[in-house]
Amino acid sequence: MRIAVFNTKPYDRRFLTEANAAFGHDLHFLEPRLEPATAALAAGHPAVCVFVNDTVNAEVLETLAAGGTRIVALRCAGFNNVDLAAAARLGIDVVRVPAYSPHAVAEFTIGLLLAVDRRIPRAWARVRENNFALDGLIGRNLHGRTVGVIGTGKIGALVARSLRAGFGCEVLASDLYPDPALEALGVRYVERGELLRAAEIVTLHCPLTPETRHLIDAAAIEAARPGLTIVNTSRGALIDTAALIEGLKSRKVGAVALDVYEQEADLFFEDLSNEIVSDDLFQRLLTFPNVLITGHQAFLTEEALGAIAATTLRSIADAEMGKLLANRVDAGRIAASR
Numbered sequence: 161m162r163i164a165v166f167n168t169k170p171y172d173r174r175f176l177t178e179a180n181a182a183f184g185h186d187l188h189f190l191e192p193r194l195e196p197a198t199a200a201l202a203a204g205h206p207a208v209c210v211f212v213n214d215t216v217n218a219e220v221l222e223t224l225a226a227g228g229t230r231i232v233a234l235r236c237a238g239f240n241n242v243d244l245a246a247a248a249r250l251g252i253d254v255v256r257v258p259a260y261s262p263h264a265v266a267e268f269t270i271g272l273l274l275a276v277d278r279r280i281p282r283a284w285a286r287v288r289e290n291n292f293a294l295d296g297l298i299g300r301n302l303h304g305r306t307v308g309v310i311g312t313g314k315i316g317a318l319v320a321r322s323l324r325a326g327f328g329c330e331v332l333a334s335d336l337y338p339d340p341a342l343e344a345l346g347v348r349y350v351e352r353g354e355l356l357r358a359a360e361i362v363t364l365h366c367p368l369t370p371e372t373r374h375l376i377d378a379a380a381i382e383a384a385r386p387g388l389t390i391v392n393t394s395r396g397a398l399i400d401t402a403a404l405i406e407g408l409k410s411r412k413v414g415a416v417a418l419d420v421y422e423q424e425a426d427l428f429f430e431d432l433s434n435e436i437v438s439d440d441l442f443q444r445l446l447t448f449p450n451v452l453i454t455g456h457q458a459f460l461t462e463e464a465l466g467a468i469a470a471t472t473l474r475s476i477a478d479a480e481m482g483k484l485l486a487n488r489v490d491a492g493r494i495a496a497s498r
């Protein structure tokens with residue numbers, strides 16, 4: 161099928177082109193994001209492929225439908241950027257990649273935790289300047305520390321398992337559906353308030369829902385143990401950034417590692433190094449020596465990108481052959497995972 165691939169980066173081209181050897185689609189790579197001003201570029205393409213920060217609202221979908229598009233394939237899991245009701249009304253199928261590599265995100269989470277806790281980026285910056293002083297680089301052992309894992313689905317379960325069985329942490333967990341395999345390892349499910357009060361480290365792996373929005377807020381930070389380390393590779397809006405900054409300023413929060421940020425749509429995935437960034441909260445976060453931020457790259461492994469590309473192209477091939485679409489987004493379900 162002829163596919164307009166919006167918002168492509170070099171790695172998208174590489175992995176989609178490689179995976180396409182098995183499908184033979186006609187891929188048309190486009191650099192712009194999909195938005196009202198660019199939607200007409202898809203005219204004549206029955207399939208459109210987009211990423212998490214493309215705009216797929218009713219206006220865009222109407223332009224796509226008028227140009228002959230019948231399927232929108234998200235090369236990510238989240239679909240909160242798509243107006244599903246408008247897509248259904250216009251007869252456009254929406255497919256996504258529900259799971260690609262939870263190991264990619266879980267391993268990155270452990271990497272961020274170790275990096276911020278053991279001051280690895282600061283140490284590396286010093287060594288590059290021939291500064292081999294160790295003052296200010298004291299970390300803590302993970303072994304024996306109490307870690308709270310909020311959300312023990314595909315990613316959180318791998319993180320909890322690694323911390324418990326690998327590092328020998330005391331692991332507390334919070335989830336609507338406790339995992340008996342984790343409990344057998346000694347992971348203890350507790351109510352979220354208890355977890356937030358008891359943990360020395362909290363790592364977030366639940367989806368963003370109205371209930372989980374700002375679950376780390378001023379009250380949670382106030383109730384936490386002094387020196388709390390917070391890791392978030394899930395969704396930025398799980399944390400109230402302004403409250404986090406106050407927690408860092410008061411030293412109640414001891415360290416923070418983030419791969420996601422509430423207002424990341426205006427920042428991440430682009431080179432803004434020559435721009436003036438006007439997000440004052442983000443800029444303030446960057447000033448703390450105990451904050452480590454990456455730009456939503458936890459998923460970025462060879463394995464995950466290969467799986468995303470293959471699943472996306474297979475869904476489009478299934479649509480072309482009139483098969484049932486296993487990864488079709490059901491308009492009745494709203495989720496904000498990625």
Ligand code: NAD
Pocket residue numbers: 262265310311312313314315316334335336337365366367368369371372393394395419420456457458459460496497498
């Ligand atoms: P999943 O659906 O397998 O697991 C989510 C878990 O959270 C489930 O067990 C669910 O029961 C639980 N949950 C739901 N509401 C909860 C609540 N209120 N309190 C506690 N637990 C709750 O999802 P996953 O594949 O493990 O992904 C987890 C998150 O990771 C996603 O929501 C997504 O935002 C994020 N993610 C980030 C990246 C990245 O590159 N940074 C990549 C993929 C996924």
